[in-house]
Amino acid sequence: MSRTLSAPVTVAFDYTRSVGPVLGRFLTGLRDGRLVGARLADGRVACPPPEFDPVSHQAPTEFVDLAGTGTVTSWTWVSEPVAGQPFDRPFAFALITLDGADTPLLHAVDVSSADEISTGMRVRPRWGAERAGVITDLVFEPDSGTAAPASAPTGTDDVTGIITPISLDYTYAASPEESAFYRGLAEGRILGQRCPKCQKVYVPPRPACPTDGVPTSEEVELSDTGTVTTFCIVNVPFLGQRIAPPYVSAYILLDGADIALQHLILDIPVEEIRMGLRVKAVWKPREEWGTTIENISHFAPTGEPDADYDTYKHHL
Amino acid sequence: MRDVAVVGFAQRQLQDYDGSPTCAELLVPIFGECYEQTGWTKKDIGFWCSGSSDYLAGRSFSFVSAIDAIGVLPPVNESHVEMDAAWALYEAWLKIQTGEVDTALVFGFGKASAGVLRRTLALQLDPYTLTPLWPDTVSIAALQARLGIDAGEWDEAAMADVVNRSLTDAEKNEYAVRAGGSSVEDLLARPMFADPLRKHDAAPVTDGAAAIVLAAGDRAREVRERPAWITGLAHYTDALHLGTRDLTRSESAARAAAAAGGTDGVQVAELHAPFSHQELILRRELGLADDVRVNPSGGALAGNPMFTGGAIRIGEAARRIWDGTADKVLGHATSGPALQQNLVCVMEGQN
Structure with a gap:
């Protein structure tokens, strides 16, 4: 490999x-x-x-x-x-x-x-x-x-x-840390890494923690549930758009992570999207998985009560 | 003017780097070496300046990911140039001259192998009359080489001699991606790639990164017994249109050398000549005496990472001051097609 x-x-x-x-x-x-x-x-x-x-x-x-x-x-x-x-x-x-x-x-x-x-x-x-x-x-x-x-x-x-x-034309390579993340996705796992200095868990993991300038190292498997920390309702059509607007692009703080991940929120009327909304990954059928974030089709509401602001206020 | 010296230098050169083009993975240990050489931490660096290009990375804002390698919370004083890191060094030197900071760490990085380098570089040409033809860098250098051959300024044997000396010297350079001298006869027997250039006349496509630490006055003296004091630093550019330049000359290189105080007394010169005949042009334009030792590192023909190929020349030259093997050295960097832009950095053991 x-x-x-x-x-x-x-x-x-x-x-x-x-x-x-x-x-x-x-x-x-x-x-x-x-x-x-x-x-x-x-x-x-x-x-x-x-x-x-x-x-x-x-x-x-x-x-x-x-x-x-x-x-x-x-x-x-x-x-x-x-x-x-x-x-x-x-x-x-x-x-x-x-x-x-x-x-x-x-x-x-x-x-x-x-x-x-x-x-x-x-x-x-x-x-x-x-x-x-x-x-x-x-x-x-x-x-x-x-x-x-x-x-x-x-x-x-x-x-x-x-x-x-x-x-x-380029051959674009992921860093070793990002490669671990994408390989995890191919197995249906979401892998983050912890910065050895500030202990923050990054997902995707990074070649260098932007606070401390050292590679994230310790692997941490994360849940595929999380909390919407902020969001944007996309109303503007653009070249290459795959979903008909309006739709929601959001930052999702996965449970156990310190850095939010950007993904789509579907299965909820756009006017009901809100900070603190609890969401869960909706995975594509397993036979369609590859080494890509697109294995997760989107995130959808879990139906749980909204997360308390204090649980994500340091992650905005 | 404040006395400013080169006090730290670290580099990596790779033939086929398999990592991300943001190169943060390479920069983390390079910064670590700079801290070790200086005894400093991140807090001691007053200013950071990098050189890189998104055209090389194939993604936008690649330099922003690279500064992760610094650790930028709390924020640092930082800037960027879309040129070789030698020009980032110029900006950092100016920043120190303003008195706002006393120290700077300059770095550059590039993954030239991610795309087709000689093609990507067609985007630095005149966008109306040249880029649509996609003249690759090697072809442009070959046109330049033939002009000099036809004019009797140099010949293929002189070019092969530059290659042979460079690749022989490169055997002692642990970072070289191409090394191993042979003979002028052997080199001339090899096939043409872009007539009159053979593959060895062109610098190898090289990935890599490098960093240089600058410090003023006592901050420099606290790091090194013999800091490489910058006694002349200047850069100039020639015209955009290739047709309006005399390509057998490099007026901007000559002007930079003059503005840097001339080259009398220089013992070692590290010249950034990505093509063999360009070293011959530079020797003449910089007015280097015959006994000047040129490119003891092997120069760009042994390894030429985009965006640090020039800065590495300055670092290699500074090392000769630190170790006492020379009292006055010159580092040169070039950018643009056919030696269009040139920077000269003269350094001395005494200031």
């Missing part, structure tokens, strides 16, 4: 960015099948154009339409591409100084082996058929034979914003 539990996690988000007048001009050019640079205060032409010259801090003085062809000034061979790159097979990334520009652009060059690219090689853009006004509207290819002209642009308005989807 491995020391810790782990699971794949994907964190994904679409960044929506406004682009402003300088990048907007560059990206509108891409949408139209043109490469646009800008003249900096020192006379150099940069493509892509920076909003401000990093040396003089001046805005560019004018935009310059470039032919699009250029020369490779450095290159590397991407032998093992990663997700999202312009090609999912080996390809070249290159610094390309476009004709009429003085500073290089980083982009992909479509060649089939490292032998087919070299410093000084001439390249030209190959435009995508559907262009959104983003840097991925084109790749570069060796400048030989007849170039296919860019197809007609799909829009006429200036590009004012871009959407960049970002997705990152």
